[in-house]
Amino acid sequence: MTDQGVLIPRNREIxxxxxxxxxxxxxxxxxxxxxxxxxxxxxxxWGPMFGHxxxxxxxxxLILNFTQGKAPAVGERILVHGRVLDENARPVxxxxxxxxxxxxGGRYRHVKDTYxxxxxxxxxxxxxxxxxxxxxxxxxxxxxxxxxxxxRANDWRPMHIHYSIFGHGFxxxxxxxxxxxxxxxxxxxxxxxxxxxxxxxxxLVAPLDxxxxxxxxxxxxxFDIVLRGRRQTMFExxxxxx
Amino acid sequence: xxxxxxxxxxxxxQTAGPYVHIGCIPTFAGVxxxxxxxxxKRAIEEGAKGEIITITGSVYDGTGxxxxxxxxxxxxxxxxxxxxxxxxxxxxxxxxxRFAADGQSGEFTLRxxxxxxxxxxxxxxQAPHIAVWTVARGIxxxxxxxxxxxxxxxxxxxxxxxxxxxxxxxxLIAKKTGEGQxxxxxxxxxxxxxxxxxx
Numbered sequence: 001m002t003d004q005g006v007l008i009p010r011n012r013e014i015x016x017x018x019x020x021x022x023x024x025x026x027x028x029x030x031x032x033x034x035x036x037x038x039x040x041x042x043x044x045x046w047g048p049m050f051g052h053x054x055x056x057x058x059x060x061x062l063i064l065n066f067t068q069g070k071a072p073a074v075g076e077r078i079l080v081h082g083r084v085l086d087e088n089a090r091p092v093x094x095x096x097x098x099x100x101x102x103x104x105g106g107r108y109r110h111v112k113d114t115y116x117x118x119x120x121x122x123x124x125x126x127x128x129x130x131x132x133x134x135x136x137x138x139x140x141x142x143x144x145x146x147x148x149x150x151x152r153a154n155d156w157r158p159m160h161i162h163y164s165i166f167g168h169g170f171x172x173x174x175x176x177x178x179x180x181x182x183x184x185x186x187x188x189x190x191x192x193x194x195x196x197x198x199x200x201x202x203x204l205v206a207p208l209d210x211x212x213x214x215x216x217x218x219x220x221x222x223f224d225i226v227l228r229g230r231r232q233t234m235f236e237x238x239x240x241x242x
Numbered sequence: 243x244x245x246x247x248x249x250x251x252x253x254x255x256q257t258a259g260p261y262v263h264i265g266c267i268p269t270f271a272g273v274x275x276x277x278x279x280x281x282x283k284r285a286i287e288e289g290a291k292g293e294i295i296t297i298t299g300s301v302y303d304g305t306g307x308x309x310x311x312x313x314x315x316x317x318x319x320x321x322x323x324x325x326x327x328x329x330x331x332x333x334x335x336x337x338x339x340r341f342a343a344d345g346q347s348g349e350f351t352l353r354x355x356x357x358x359x360x361x362x363x364x365x366x367x368q369a370p371h372i373a374v375w376t377v378a379r380g381i382x383x384x385x386x387x388x389x390x391x392x393x394x395x396x397x398x399x400x401x402x403x404x405x406x407x408x409x410x411x412x413x414l415i416a417k418k419t420g421e422g423q424x425x426x427x428x429x430x431x432x433x434x435x436x437x438x439x440x441x
């Protein structure tokens with residue numbers, strides 16, 4: 001990747017409101033003052049890159065990676081796949097994609113999670129992969145369960161998978177969540193509701209994709225991701241060595 | 243009607259949530275054995291050129307309480323001001339590091355090499371700095387800020403120069419507490435609120 005041009009400014013309107021009272025923890029954790037906006041610098045235009053040699057053979061297989069292949073996790077087997085693109089509709093190749101999620105009962109393997117749904121001894125809950133030259137990625141996992149969480153008196157998280165994507169510049173860094181088509185809890189979730197535009201929220205909802213489902217094995221869901229792009233004009237001030 | 247633009251819209255962010263460590267620093271969550279080691283465990287390898295420094299701090303919410311669940315990432319240049327991937331960059335500097343607020347005390351520590359000043363496109367320099375990105379439950383889109391150093395020449399830095407209220411510049415400056423030791427606290431909201439960036 002030699003293109004290290006200026007990043008297109010982030011359109012904050014399409015992102016969640018930082019302060020959203022129905023999501024109570026956001027109240028003391030959202031800045032009051034405006035962000036300082038300026039054009040990207042080399043600090044944001046360059047970013048950490050990870051090679052395919054980072055990956056173990058089961059890193060993107062959450063059904064098997066916790067036991068290193070000895071025993072499969074419990075749950076509805078699914079493939080989640082898609083492409084990472086930028087705002088210029090170009091694929092983002094060779095970028096790290098990390099996911100984490102609850103098990104089929106809605107329980108996370110985390111010291112802080114005390115929900116009484118049991119841990120699955122064969123499920124860890126994280127995976128990672130690196131996109132190919134076309135920006136494509138895939139994970140094999142189980143469908144995570146919905147779960148209750150302390151917020152308003154009776155709030156439940158819809159089924160979701162957390163995503164972390166790097167891009168090629170630190171300014172492209174993004175963490176988000178993938179939801180599942182048809183889940184009635186999406187419309188009741190104050191975290192999903194932090195996104196003001198319905199069409200933007202819909203972009204986090206992965207459709208069932210029978211073209212990738214494998215008969216007698218797994219269903220598939222498709223989830224494409226778009227990262228910030230770089231400004232491309234013939235009038236950029238290009239300095240060698242930057 | 244007009245022609246349709248063929249650009250795409252960025253995927254919206256969502257909070258990293260309280261269990262971000264499972265995905266980003268699995269051993270912190272108690273998840274062992276999936277990866278040989280956590281990604282971004284070290285900002286530098288043995289033999290990195292320059293001054294080795296340790297930065298300690300906390301992330302405070304609007305009530306003054308230190309977050310116990312924040313996950314942070316840093317990204318920086320080497321001692322000569324080159325980012326990993328740039329020609330001639332120090333191969334012992336990873337530039338990227340992940341660290342978490344301690345579950346008990348809320349304190350984080352970053353051990354790294356002090357970065358050099360970074361040349362700007364079109365001339366001039368940015369003062370030595372480390373970019374820091376903070377995510378946690380209740381933070382709906384990751385918060386970007388920068389650590390500068392009180393014992394460096396920050397005059398003329400293009401970012402610091404843009405801060406209108408000059409006392410707020412101090413929120414981006416790490417204070418020296420000893421040889422190679424710095425303190426840098428992040429305040430999400432309220433008095434002394436850190437300057438967060440939209441770059």
